[in-house]
Amino acid sequence: MKTKIYKIDENEINSESLDFIAEELRSGKLVAIPTETVYGLGANGLDPAAVKKIFVAKNRPMDNPLILHIAEIDQIGQLTKNVNQEDLDKLERLWPGPLTVIFEKSDIIPDEVSCGLDTVAIRIPNHKICHEFLKSTKVPVAAPSANLSTKPSPTRAQDVIEDMDGRIDYIIDGGPCEIGLESTVLDLSSENPTILRPGYYTKEGLSSYWPNVSYDTALKDQNQTPKSPGQKYKHYAPNAQVEVYIGNKEAFKKIVESKLEDKSKKIGIMAFEEDKVDNKISEYISLGSINDLSTMGQKIFTSLREMDHKEIDLILIHGVEEKSFGISIMNRLRKSASGRVFNLEEIWK
Ligand code: TXA
Ligand code: MG
Numbered sequence: 001m002k003t004k005i006y007k008i009d010e011n012e013i014n015s016e017s018l019d020f021i022a023e024e025l026r027s028g029k030l031v032a033i034p035t036e037t038v039y040g041l042g043a044n045g046l047d048p049a050a051v052k053k054i055f056v057a058k059n060r061p062m063d064n065p066l067i068l069h070i071a072e073i074d075q076i077g078q079l080t081k082n083v084n085q086e087d088l089d090k091l092e093r094l095w096p097g098p099l100t101v102i103f104e105k106s107d108i109i110p111d112e113v114s115c116g117l118d119t120v121a122i123r124i125p126n127h128k129i130c131h132e133f134l135k136s137t138k139v140p141v142a143a144p145s146a147n148l149s150t151k152p153s154p155t156r157a158q159d160v161i162e163d164m165d166g167r168i169d170y171i172i173d174g175g176p177c178e179i180g181l182e183s184t185v186l187d188l189s190s191e192n193p194t195i196l197r198p199g200y201y202t203k204e205g206l207s208s209y210w211p212n213v214s215y216d217t218a219l220k221d222q223n224q225t226p227k228s229p230g231q232k233y234k235h236y237a238p239n240a241q242v243e244v245y246i247g248n249k250e251a252f253k254k255i256v257e258s259k260l261e262d263k264s265k266k267i268g269i270m271a272f273e274e275d276k277v278d279n280k281i282s283e284y285i286s287l288g289s290i291n292d293l294s295t296m297g298q299k300i301f302t303s304l305r306e307m308d309h310k311e312i313d314l315i316l317i318h319g320v321e322e323k324s325f326g327i328s329i330m331n332r333l334r335k336s337a338s339g340r341v342f343n344l345e346e347i348w349k
Helices: 015-026 048-058 073-079 085-094 128-137 157-164 249-260 293-309 325-336
Strands: 004-007 031-033 040-044 067-069 099-105 119-123 170-173 184-187 194-197 241-246 267-271 283-286 314-318 341-343
Touching: 004 157, 015 031, 015 040, 015 128, 015 170, 031 128, 031 157, 040 048, 040 067, 073 085, 073 099, 073 119, 085 099, 157 170, 157 293, 241 249, 241 325, 249 267, 249 314, 267 293, 283 293, 293 325, 325 341
Parallel strands: 004 170, 031 170, 067 119, 099 184, 241 314, 241 341, 267 283, 267 314
Antiparallel strands: 031 040, 099 119, 184 194
C-alpha cells in the first residue's frame, strides 16, 4: 500500500483536500491525523471492518479499546447512554481539549471499538485541522495513537511515517503536536469519577469540576488490574534501554559520571537545562527548564525516537517528582523504562 501524505497549513486550511480525505476515511480507509496531544490513526468508528484495520496496522492487542473522536458535543447523545446533564455542562467547559471521557456506550458502537466493554471513550480534540477534518467526516473517528504498538507515541508527521509508511492510506501532516503526551482518560461511567490515564489534565485541575475525582489505584499498584486496558501493556519503548533517575542536579550529575565510565555502551542523556550536561562527552537532548514541565512533556516521545536514530544503547533520563503534571510525565517514563526508575537519594545514601 502506498501512503499518501497531505501537508495542511492550519492558517490556510485546504478544505478540498480535507474533504477528499474525510470521504476516503468514511469509505473505510486509514488516515493519520494531527491532534494537540499526539497523532492519531483514524478510521470510521461506526464501520467494524475499517476499525479492525487499525489493530492490524499497529499490531495492537485486540482487547485494547479505541477512543472515538468527534467535532461537537451534541454528537455524544447518539454514542452513549445515561449521561447526566451536570457532567455535560462541565465538559462543555473542558472540551475541546486533551481529555478523553468514558461513558456507558449506546448500541451503535461496534464491538471492535469497545473491545467487549459496555463503555466507550470519547474525545473532542482542540486542534484546528483535526476539528475541520472531524466536521467533514461526519462520523466519529476511532483513533489510537499512530505508532506501532509498544513504540513511543508520534508527535510529528515524520514519526508517523517512520512507523506507518506503507501500512496506512493517508497522513495529514499538521506540524508538531503542542502537548506531546496523550490525553487524560477520565471515567465518568462508574460511581466516582476516576482518572484512568494521567495527562495534561491532572487530578488537581479536574477536582475543581469533580471534587471527588481520584486516580485509578492500579496506576500505582502493579498488582492491580488497571481499568484502562491500555495501561497494562508494554509502551513507549525505544530500542535503547532506558533508566530514569529522580533527584537533584548534583545527584544526577554523579550518576551520569559513573555511568559514562562504561565505555562499552553508547550513552544518551535527556536532562534539564539546569543540569548543564557536557554535551561533548555524550549524546544529549535538552528537556527544557526544570521549572517548565510542559516542555519536557512535549519533548519526551520525540527525544526517545531521536535517541534511537543516534543508535544509543542506554538512555539516562532525569525524572521528576510525582506530583501534579509530574505524575503524567512519570507514568510515561516508567513504561518506557520498563520500571527502571530509581531514586537518587536512596542510591547515594
Ligand atoms: O491523546 C490521545 O488520547 C490520543 C489521540 C490520538 O487522541 N489517543 C490515544 O489513544 O492515546 P490510545 O489508543 O493510544 O490510548 C487510549 C487509551 C488506552 O489506554 C485504552 O485502553 C483506553 O484509552 N480506553 C479506550 N476505551 C476505553 C474504555 N471504554 N474504558 C477504559 N479505557 C479505555
Ligand atoms: Mg497509544
